[in-house]
Every structure is written in C-alpha cells, then in structure tokens.
Amino acid sequence: MRYTLDEMETFLAVIELGTLTAAAARLNIAKSVVSKRVSDLERALGAALFRRQAGRITPTEAADRLAERLRPALAALTAATESAAWEMDGSIPLRGMLKISAPMTFGTQHLSTLIARFAARHPELEFRIDYDDRYHDLAQEGYDLGLRIGEVQDSALIRRKLCDDRMMVCASPAYLAARGTPETPGDLADHGCIGYAHMANARFWQFSEGGRTLSPVTRTRLTVNNGEAMRELAAGGLGIAMLPGFIAQPAIDRGALVPLLSGWDTRTLPIAAVWPPIRPVPAKLRAFVDFLAGELKDGAPWRPAPSAR
Known part of the structure; x- marks a missing residue:
C-alpha cells in the first residue's frame, strides 16, 4: 500500500470543500491533478472514497471515517517537521500554511490589521483565514487556530487569553x-x-x-x-x-x-486564542499566538482610555 502526503492533503481538501474545482483552487493545482491524486489514493487503499454521479461527488462512509482520523494525524506530522526545522536554527523563516478561524466582525475590524503586520514579518508563511460567526470544530475542519469571544465551551482546546x-x-x-x-x-x-x-x-x-x-x-x-x-x-x-x-x-x-x-x-467577554492539543506546538502557531498576546497585552485597543471614559 503506497500513498503520498500530497494525496492525503488533496483528499482532505476535497472532503472539506466538496468539489474538485474548489480543492484545485485552494491547492493551486489543476483539477485533473486533484482527480488523479484522489483516484491514486483510492487505488492504494482499495476503497472507494467518493461517489461520482452527474458531475458531482459525495464522500462515502469510508471517506468520512478516514478524514476524521487523518486530519489530526496529518496535523501532528506537519507540526513535528516544522518544529524540528525551527528548533535546529531559530533563524529559519516560518513556512507552511496557518489556517485561522475568527468571528466575522472582530476579524474584519481588528484581526486583519494584526495578521497583516505578522505576515509582513514572515513573508514565507501562507495564510488561510475564514471569518464567520459559525462555530467551527477546529480539529475536524483542519484549522490551526481559532479566535473565540466569550467563554470557551470546548474544554478539549488549548486556550490562551488575549484580553477582555x-x-x-x-x-x-x-x-x-x-x-x-x-x-x-x-x-x-x-x-x-x-x-x-x-x-x-x-x-x-x-x-x-x-x-x-x-x-x-x-x-x-x-x-x-x-x-x-x-x-x-x-x-x-x-x-x-x-x-x-x-x-x-x-x-x-x-x-x-x-x-x-x-x-x-x-x-465580560474574554477574547482568547484556542487551538487543538498538539505536541510539539508548531513554530508558526506559537509565534502567531505570542504575537497576538504582545499586541493585546495592554487590553482591548478599541476601548477608550480610563481618562476618556
């Protein structure tokens, strides 16, 4: 049984986005390459992962089970390799993809400015940012980090409070x-x-x-x-x-x-960075959370100073 990381990452992108076209756009590859990688993975596993009908694809139960186990495993593998490279020499640039989920209004009004400053410091780092008010299962949906406003309900997540x-x-x-x-x-x-x-x-x-x-x-x-x-x-x-x-x-x-x-x-609304438990913590994630904490260490910047209240 032989399969590649590219095939697994492509499979997860198709599962998440629902179409070969959307997966190809995210991965910046041709749709035909996405189709071949999925077919090659199915052949290696000896199992159908998608039902194909009238130009549409839907995941099979086997695909759903595989994705559920594969996401955390692939995230752990990525974290281990990235951290190893970083720890060998702290001057190595941050690389890879940082996937962030945040509430719509907080994201557009405040977080985007912070991300822009962080991205300027780390030009080799890529970002995928989703702003909406829907609750996301970070581990299941493949996010590295979420911003949560209010009490965090999911006790399985690692949490670092940024401000109130x-x-x-x-x-x-x-x-x-x-x-x-x-x-x-x-x-x-x-x-x-x-x-x-x-x-x-x-x-x-x-x-x-x-x-x-x-x-x-x-x-x-x-x-x-x-x-x-x-x-x-x-x-x-x-x-x-x-x-x-x-x-x-x-x-x-x-x-x-x-x-x-x-x-x-x-x-009171605590504003916190949360992420799925993973060891070691990826260097890109650690660096971004430290950056957010530093930027917000003096409190919410949108609040008026005490003398102005």
Whole structure:
C-alpha cells in the first residue's frame, strides 16, 4: 500500500470543500491533478472514497471515517517537521500554511490589521483565514487556530487569553429622544430591544448586581444574527442593542450611539486564542499566538482610555 502526503492533503481538501474545482483552487493545482491524486489514493487503499454521479461527488462512509482520523494525524506530522526545522536554527523563516478561524466582525475590524503586520514579518508563511460567526470544530475542519469571544465551551482546546471586552447597552440619540432613557435593567421591558439570534434573550441580556445575575424581561422587535447589523439597526433608531465593545465603541465615538446603564455590570467577554492539543506546538502557531498576546497585552485597543471614559 503506497500513498503520498500530497494525496492525503488533496483528499482532505476535497472532503472539506466538496468539489474538485474548489480543492484545485485552494491547492493551486489543476483539477485533473486533484482527480488523479484522489483516484491514486483510492487505488492504494482499495476503497472507494467518493461517489461520482452527474458531475458531482459525495464522500462515502469510508471517506468520512478516514478524514476524521487523518486530519489530526496529518496535523501532528506537519507540526513535528516544522518544529524540528525551527528548533535546529531559530533563524529559519516560518513556512507552511496557518489556517485561522475568527468571528466575522472582530476579524474584519481588528484581526486583519494584526495578521497583516505578522505576515509582513514572515513573508514565507501562507495564510488561510475564514471569518464567520459559525462555530467551527477546529480539529475536524483542519484549522490551526481559532479566535473565540466569550467563554470557551470546548474544554478539549488549548486556550490562551488575549484580553477582555465587555458587553455595552446602547441606543441612538433619536431613539432616546423619542422613547426616553432607561435608568435600570428593569426599564428595558418598556423599550424595543434588538435580539441576537445565536443566544436566548435570558442569557444575552444579563446584568449583575451584588454578585447576583439579573436577566430582565425584554421585548425584541428585531432579531438578527450579526453584531454589525445590530449596531446599524440601533444607530437607525430601531431599538436598544447590547453589543460587544469592539462593535459598539466606534459608533459611540462618532456619536451614532449613546451608552446606557453604565452603572450596571454587564457580561465580560474574554477574547482568547484556542487551538487543538498538539505536541510539539508548531513554530508558526506559537509565534502567531505570542504575537497576538504582545499586541493585546495592554487590553482591548478599541476601548477608550480610563481618562476618556
């Protein structure tokens, strides 16, 4: 039984992306090369990995089982070889592909700038960056690193906290002029609130007082699944929003939103880098996490300085 790393990497790309064309584009090779590598791997294994019908391919159960075991094994092999090269001589440039997953708004507004600076320092390193608000299984989907905002639910992941943010309640000046300003969380029941589709209102609209957690009754006219959309709806006068500081602060700075209920504690949002457990930690991953920690060591850069609050 003979097969190559190229065949395995190509197989995983086809599994993840769903088509030969997409895999060819990611790997920067011809579609015919992708097809041949998959066929050669099937022949070496003596098993069909894909069903082919009317120009479409779907993975077999054997393919799904193989991918589940192959991803961590291939990641470990890559990490071992890259780390060996790095440790032999720390001056060796970082190489390979760094695959990153991050929430959409945090990625576009803040992380991209940091990645650009890191990439400029390491010109031989390649990046694949996915920004969306969907939860990703980092190990199963082949990511080296994820950025998580809020408490990390997956205890199997290695975590390094980068900084803290906090939820902020805010509304537009026009809305407050028309509807009045809530003075306590309980007053939110008399206002229109903007809900977040990925979390129940009772969990999303939380405050704390004297060690007690308060979940006031809220009335949501609008519910959306993206923080930027919530911010713009609030800025348009359509209700009160609760947003992470990194989303709300720019609109507050330009006067489009006004912070509310500042005397009440809201949920803290730890911002952390997470990655699947792997030994040794790849040099590219270690270097990037250290870079992020250094850039954010003084706290969230979007938050105003204490004297400006």
